Amino acid sequence: MAQRIDTKDLNIYYSSFLAVEAVNMTIEPKSVTALIGPSGCGKSTFLRTLNRMHEVIPGARVEGHVEMDGVDLYGPNVDPVAVRKNVGMVFQRPNPFPTMSIRDNVLAGVKLNNKRISKSDADDLVESSLHGANLWNEVKDRLDRPGSGLSGGQQQRLCIARAIAIKPQVLLMDEPCSALDPISTIAIEDLIGELKNDYTIVIVTHNMQQAARVSDRTGFFNIAGTGKPGKLIEMDDTATIFSSPAEKATEDYVSGRFG
Amino acid sequence: MAQRIDTKDLNIYYSSFLAVEAVNMTIEPKSVTALIGPSGCGKSTFLRTLNRMHEVIPGARVEGHVEMDGVDLYGPNVDPVAVRKNVGMVFQRPNPFPTMSIRDNVLAGVKLNNKRISKSDADDLVESSLHGANLWNEVKDRLDRPGSGLSGGQQQRLCIARAIAIKPQVLLMDEPCSALDPISTIAIEDLIGELKNDYTIVIVTHNMQQAARVSDRTGFFNIAGTGKPGKLIEMDDTATIFSSPAEKATEDYVSGRFG
Amino acid sequence: SDPEPADATGDETTEASESGDDMEGGLSGTLSGGGASSQEAAMNAWRAGFQQANPEATVNYDPVGSGGGRTGFGDGSYAFAGSDAALDDEELAAAEAQCGEGGVIEFPGYVSPVAVAFNLEGVDSLNMSPETIANVFLGEITTWDDEAIAADNPDADLPSTAITVVHRSDESGTTENFEDYLYSAAGDVWTTEPSGVWPVDGQESAQGTSGVVGAAQAGEGTITYADASQIADLGTVAVGVGGDFVEYSAEAAAEVVAQSPRTEGTSEYVYTIELERDIEGTYPIVLVSYSLACTTYADENTAELVKGFLGYLASEEGQQAAADAAGSAPLSDTIRQAVLPGIESISVG
Amino acid sequence: MSTTISRPPARGSRRRRSSTTDRGFNRVFRWIAVGAGATILAVLAAVALFLISEAWPAIMASPEELASGVPRYPEDTSLLGYLGPLVYGTILAAVLALVIAVPVSMGIALFISHYAPRRLSQLLGALVDLLAAIPSVIYGLWGFFTLAPVLTPFWLWLNDNLGWFPFWGGQASPTGRSMATVGIVLAIMILPIITAVSREVFLQTPRLHEEAALALGATRWEVVRTAVLPFGRSGVISASMLGLGRALGETMAVLMILSPGFTYSLDILAAGQHQTIAAYIAADFPESTGLGVNTLIAAGLALFVITLAVNMAARWVVARRKDFSGAN
Amino acid sequence: MSVATESSSPGGSPDTARLLATVDPARRRTDRTMQVLIYIAFALAMIPLIWLIWTVVAQGADRISIDFLTQSMRNIFGGDPRGGIYHAIAGTVIITLLATVISVPIGILTAIYLVEYGKGWLARSVTFFVDVMTGIPSIVAGLFAFSLFALIFGPSVRIGIMGAVALSVLMIPVVVRSCEEMLKLVPNELREASYALGVPKWLTIVKVVLRTSVAGLTTGVLLAVARVVGETAPLLVTVGVTDSINFNPFEGRMMTLPVFAYRQYSQGNAPCPGGDSATCVADIASQNAWGAALVLIAMVLALNLIGRLITRWFAPKLG
Numbered sequence A, B: 001m002a003q004r005i006d007t008k009d010l011n012i013y014y015s016s017f018l019a020v021e022a023v024n025m026t027i028e029p030k031s032v033t034a035l036i037g038p039s040g041c042g043k044s045t046f047l048r049t050l051n052r053m054h055e056v057i058p059g060a061r062v063e064g065h066v067e068m069d070g071v072d073l074y075g076p077n078v079d080p081v082a083v084r085k086n087v088g089m090v091f092q093r094p095n096p097f098p099t100m101s102i103r104d105n106v107l108a109g110v111k112l113n114n115k116r117i118s119k120s121d122a123d124d125l126v127e128s129s130l131h132g133a134n135l136w137n138e139v140k141d142r143l144d145r146p147g148s149g150l151s152g153g154q155q156q157r158l159c160i161a162r163a164i165a166i167k168p169q170v171l172l173m174d175e176p177c178s179a180l181d182p183i184s185t186i187a188i189e190d191l192i193g194e195l196k197n198d199y200t201i202v203i204v205t206h207n208m209q210q211a212a213r214v215s216d217r218t219g220f221f222n223i224a225g226t227g228k229p230g231k232l233i234e235m236d237d238t239a240t241i242f243s244s245p246a247e248k249a250t251e252d253y254v255s256g257r258f259g
Numbered sequence C: 001s002d003p004e005p006a007d008a009t010g011d012e013t014t015e016a017s018e019s020g021d022d023m024e025g026g027l028s029g030t031l032s033g034g035g036a037s038s039q040e041a042a043m044n045a046w047r048a049g050f051q052q053a054n055p056e057a058t059v060n061y062d063p064v065g066s067g068g069g070r071t072g073f074g075d076g077s078y079a080f081a082g083s084d085a086a087l088d089d090e091e092l093a094a095a096e097a098q099c100g101e102g103g104v105i106e107f108p109g110y111v112s113p114v115a116v117a118f119n120l121e122g123v124d125s126l127n128m129s130p131e132t133i134a135n136v137f138l139g140e141i142t143t144w145d146d147e148a149i150a151a152d153n154p155d156a157d158l159p160s161t162a163i164t165v166v167h168r169s170d171e172s173g174t175t176e177n178f179e180d181y182l183y184s185a186a187g188d189v190w191t192t193e194p195s196g197v198w199p200v201d202g203q204e205s206a207q208g209t210s211g212v213v214g215a216a217q218a219g220e221g222t223i224t225y226a227d228a229s230q231i232a233d234l235g236t237v238a239v240g241v242g243g244d245f246v247e248y249s250a251e252a253a254a255e256v257v258a259q260s261p262r263t264e265g266t267s268e269y270v271y272t273i274e275l276e277r278d279i280e281g282t283y284p285i286v287l288v289s290y291s292l293a294c295t296t297y298a299d300e301n302t303a304e305l306v307k308g309f310l311g312y313l314a315s316e317e318g319q320q321a322a323a324d325a326a327g328s329a330p331l332s333d334t335i336r337q338a339v340l341p342g343i344e345s346i347s348v349g
Numbered sequence D: 001m002s003t004t005i006s007r008p009p010a011r012g013s014r015r016r017r018s019s020t021t022d023r024g025f026n027r028v029f030r031w032i033a034v035g036a037g038a039t040i041l042a043v044l045a046a047v048a049l050f051l052i053s054e055a056w057p058a059i060m061a062s063p064e065e066l067a068s069g070v071p072r073y074p075e076d077t078s079l080l081g082y083l084g085p086l087v088y089g090t091i092l093a094a095v096l097a098l099v100i101a102v103p104v105s106m107g108i109a110l111f112i113s114h115y116a117p118r119r120l121s122q123l124l125g126a127l128v129d130l131l132a133a134i135p136s137v138i139y140g141l142w143g144f145f146t147l148a149p150v151l152t153p154f155w156l157w158l159n160d161n162l163g164w165f166p167f168w169g170g171q172a173s174p175t176g177r178s179m180a181t182v183g184i185v186l187a188i189m190i191l192p193i194i195t196a197v198s199r200e201v202f203l204q205t206p207r208l209h210e211e212a213a214l215a216l217g218a219t220r221w222e223v224v225r226t227a228v229l230p231f232g233r234s235g236v237i238s239a240s241m242l243g244l245g246r247a248l249g250e251t252m253a254v255l256m257i258l259s260p261g262f263t264y265s266l267d268i269l270a271a272g273q274h275q276t277i278a279a280y281i282a283a284d285f286p287e288s289t290g291l292g293v294n295t296l297i298a299a300g301l302a303l304f305v306i307t308l309a310v311n312m313a314a315r316w317v318v319a320r321r322k323d324f325s326g327a328n
Numbered sequence E: 001m002s003v004a005t006e007s008s009s010p011g012g013s014p015d016t017a018r019l020l021a022t023v024d025p026a027r028r029r030t031d032r033t034m035q036v037l038i039y040i041a042f043a044l045a046m047i048p049l050i051w052l053i054w055t056v057v058a059q060g061a062d063r064i065s066i067d068f069l070t071q072s073m074r075n076i077f078g079g080d081p082r083g084g085i086y087h088a089i090a091g092t093v094i095i096t097l098l099a100t101v102i103s104v105p106i107g108i109l110t111a112i113y114l115v116e117y118g119k120g121w122l123a124r125s126v127t128f129f130v131d132v133m134t135g136i137p138s139i140v141a142g143l144f145a146f147s148l149f150a151l152i153f154g155p156s157v158r159i160g161i162m163g164a165v166a167l168s169v170l171m172i173p174v175v176v177r178s179c180e181e182m183l184k185l186v187p188n189e190l191r192e193a194s195y196a197l198g199v200p201k202w203l204t205i206v207k208v209v210l211r212t213s214v215a216g217l218t219t220g221v222l223l224a225v226a227r228v229v230g231e232t233a234p235l236l237v238t239v240g241v242t243d244s245i246n247f248n249p250f251e252g253r254m255m256t257l258p259v260f261a262y263r264q265y266s267q268g269n270a271p272c273p274g275g276d277s278a279t280c281v282a283d284i285a286s287q288n289a290w291g292a293a294l295v296l297i298a299m300v301l302a303l304n305l306i307g308r309l310i311t312r313w314f315a316p317k318l319g
């Protein structure tokens, strides 16, 4: 069921600013792909092209192709809404809906789409999603409290629960753990390990160890300087990237004190 | 010049909810103190009591004492504004002023005190602060562009530049690097190393390695369960905490897979 | 006869009249007219009287102003109208296009004295000659103890308070009639042609009759002109006419209309008058507001309603009702006799 | 995992039509929204057309025709010369109202959003909103019967003692029904509009930004100055434009209170000096016919143009600093 | 561990004490001054509010009775103290409701268009013309609506819906401008969160953007309603006046409270030959005017209250 994604000569623009240049990448199905690189190199930008979230920014556009199982996501008969339903996303900053309770936040994907769901199904979905995000125990007594009352880490886990509740084919995560404590991070990493049995996962992270721990393949982005476009320097099996990368830049980066 | 901070039996409340209980802690001058612990245990909450930022939340209050060089920060003759001027803060989420240019963001705090700063002094200050935050090279050509146009990591570094521009006695940092790439993180850590020569620094972090690398002393907070108050479990030299902590809970936490 | 308020649930077309009125209450439907706001109070009385006699009928009157009334009458949107000025040639032509050649009915259905009223501590009444009035309103006489005023009021104890003239700020029939009075009675002093607009700049003014009265009451030493029924507790001027001073009254106002000649050369039912401002024993400052209708209407029901309503309006009973409600001067028999045949002849055409 | 909702997105049997990214009801909704915008354009076009076509005879008429056809019209004056004092009066009234109302409104909005006790602030906000709920006829009645008499002694005092000041010269009105009083009433009328919008905008200032300022050692006022006011800037300008629109177009209150005149005088305490376009139209419309009505509508057209110019200026001010808007 | 004696002096280090106690006195003063000014600003706004409401209540309260609220003025004239404003209440409610029904969807949809879709010339011109619309004097809106309907139904038409259209011309720009500001305040993060869940844009707008800003939108709509509910001049030329009850906005004249109040005020005193009596009260018209004003204020007040409840009910929950 899981999908494989190929990008072909992907150039990503903010209006006339070329943020990411000529990315050719293959993301294997049922695997975890990690994207690493210094800040501002365009990891988030690239990630957002994979579920067509990039284009919601005014003036933002792409050139080239992103293919899912050979179908171009930017093809003429592809509905971006359908793309996003199948390619879920967790953002860098937690963004629960402030008007919704914790429960409704988890069910947002269902409820916002006007889908009918029985109370018991909903309860099950809420519980399983929150369990999956390792948040259930902390919030099970206050499901009807607003989601914005949680701490940062709790909010981020709520957003993960919300993303997995719609059972996407592919899950994009933009530094999902940067606001999480180690225990929650372990839970999320475990979750990623579980999810990859069925789904394709792409994760942006600054944490080299995390990349090493959770991913099967790693892509390294770099940027030559401010105003220059970010580029995919190298992509390979995670073990290779962290042990014997082909490029000097990659080696420098991963062997930093954080290696 | 640097100040020493003691907290005595500090209880921190959100209205009637006791978030952090009975903290007795000494923060040495000219040193880096790291606060670690799982999400929701009250690290941020505690940190915010050190510059009286806690009380700006409606209903929030403290019991007990926070003393700086023996002067109770919550004493009757103390002005919270003066406290905050002397105890700078960097937040978990980058929060540059969207209505100001990069330059004005750096100068925001300075201009409050010294409205008539000369242009050249201001220029010097902007440059030195941005250098200190390792952002100068990326933004030197666009100091008059809005600060909100930067990437997350760049924004956070801008906030650090803004905080150090007012040359506080104490600098509080709430996960300042959680949105930064390794290269920027190194720069910030180096900066912390430099700043501690003159200033007292308290940093909240989830990154055990970071705590180990930058701090002289480490405090471990924990929480017994949701709804329970967070507590300071143990505080000691960083080396001790990471090698032979007194408490079992501390050992479990720091020796997690992240150790 | 007692007015009869509608109750909350009563729909105007189904409400039944219990009052044993002597008029036959056969008419039904809705009739709409509009025009001069000066007639509003009187119109309320006429509509109520007519509706009580004809409980199935409703008459509406939009107080949009004389201009709106004449325009609306000319383009057929009002079946009848009220206007503070007679139709001019152009308007008459438009009206005849609606009503047919010679089919316009026009008569002074509402005549009301315009009082010259003032607010001066301790003074209730003053005598003034037309020239004095003109000079006061021109701003030539600036204090109350001016010789010209003192000369006509030997007994009055006049303070040296400054005179503040308050005029109508809106274009108005009252203004036009008052100017017309000053122009014809004190032509040497008051030289501007009458129009609905006050010609002197820089004075106090206010909107509507209630506005000028309110403003006059608010300031000490103020003087204004307003429909006499509205002046409340303001002092009034007895106006010099033919060597005598006449206080305003409905009767004296009716006299001036009755004694002034009818405009010549008009069609049969257009009864407009050329006011004479110096007939002894009459009160010369009057607002003459005309009622307008057609002798033929396209719609039978409308014709019946207009005929009934105008018949009531012009009747002695109707005129008395207006006099009670609005302090107006009843129509003279001469004029009534001249226009009643026109009203009687209203029909479908 | 569940396979029930797993349809490869690209397999959708959607029509291949246009390259726009909108599909299905998205497209419908978009067109509904566009339609609403277009409706406004259509209405405005119709109003403009109405104004121009009705004003046309007056615009085309010679001064002589106008002088004979329009009761108030002076001899030998062009239409622009005639409308000039009205335009001046309208702007004077609106500026007076704005000068009084904007600072006070921002004070009130800040009071409610950042100074008043939280529990109270909602109630206080509702109280100020009540001012907006009061119809202009009532403002007219109140201004005429209650306020003007109370202000009169004060105006007379200003006139006697500070008459050298340009605005307070001339012969002060003994009934207080002058532009100064009108300015105050208009200010009260637009106060709640400006306050309500500003308040909502100030309340939306992100806590993050306020805390950033606080942490830099800002006093409460400095927080307001560094974080709240800049963030709310465009909102406050929009709010002021709403208020200005009402002040420019307000009819009843001005009509009932002001003792009008047609001059370029600065003496806001004197009677019979100024008139606003809206009040002028309402005052003279009832008795007007023919060319008179056309002239009134031409005045309406002039008001239209004023509003247009003022709003363009405001938009320009906001757009100039678009990159720095708080929404980023 | 640290040496405890350092902090043993009761006041602590005097240097530090000074550092923490002093903030530039000029800044303190500015802060205090601004605080006082801001409090004064609020107090200033309360003066006219209380004064106005007190005036209206003092003048109008005596006139309020069950009869006044449940009867029309049909067949009441002169100094007759009977009759009431039921017809005007009904007219105000119906016409304002209609105007709201016309303007709010158009206004909010336009605001949505401007904030969520607006690009290019159409958005620019809509923005531009909405601005221009705010300056249309109410009487011009009335004349416009009149000439529009007169084109279709002839010049004699006077119906409630015409007034509603005239009021809509005045209302729409207020709705658009205030709602536009409110929608702009919804953080982009929330829209993105919704898109990322595969929610189509229109549902995101309806269920996230509108939902989050509903409190602000309510305020905007209430402002717009308040803006028009007191209009007089445009209703006089479009709806006309009547003394009788008419519930049908598509046929016949209607009365509204502000028009009623204004007309009664304009009528001034009634002549009561024998002085005031049970059947003739000289200043009944002005009493009616104030009574109607009081009822009008009370109605808008109630509306505001409802709006406030809505606001509270839907407000984003922040903690």
Ligand SMILES: Nc1ncnc2c1ncn2[C@@H]1O[C@H](COP(=O)(O)OP(=O)(O)OP(=O)(O)O)[C@@H](O)[C@H]1O
Residues within 6 Å of the ligand: A014, A017, A019, A038, A039, A040, A041, A042, A043, A044, A045, A046, A057, A227, B149, B150, B151, B152, B153, B154, B179, B180, B181
């Ligand atoms: N909305 C935007 N408009 C214009 N430029 C943008 C926008 N967002 C990001 N950029 C620019 O695009 C480049 C890539 O940014 P991006 O956020 O993708 O970096 P990143 O690798 O995710 O960084 P980080 O690790 O800090 O999140 C940066 O130079 C940034 O300034």
Ligand SMILES: Nc1ncnc2c1ncn2[C@@H]1O[C@H](COP(=O)(O)OP(=O)(O)OP(=O)(O)O)[C@@H](O)[C@H]1O
Residues within 6 Å of the ligand: A149, A150, A151, A152, A153, A154, A179, A180, A181, B014, B017, B019, B038, B039, B040, B041, B042, B043, B044, B045, B046, B057, B227, E319
């Ligand atoms: N504004 C608030 N009102 C009420 N409770 C709050 C508020 N902020 C935080 N809390 C609660 O206080 C406790 C401590 O929160 P805090 O944000 O200090 O944790 P933390 O250790 O900083 O977590 P994290 O690592 O996720 O940032 C949590 O239970 C949280 O839900």
Ligand SMILES: [Mg+2]
Residues within 6 Å of the ligand: A043, A044, A045, A092, A174, B152
């Ligand atoms: Mg990123």
Ligand SMILES: [Mg+2]
Residues within 6 Å of the ligand: A151, A152, B043, B044, B045, B092, B174
């Ligand atoms: Mg925290």
Ligand SMILES: O=P([O-])([O-])[O-]
Residues within 6 Å of the ligand: C036, C037, C038, C039, C066, C084, C171, C172, C173, C174, C175, C208, C209
């Ligand atoms: O009847 P008036 O035109 O004077 O109001």
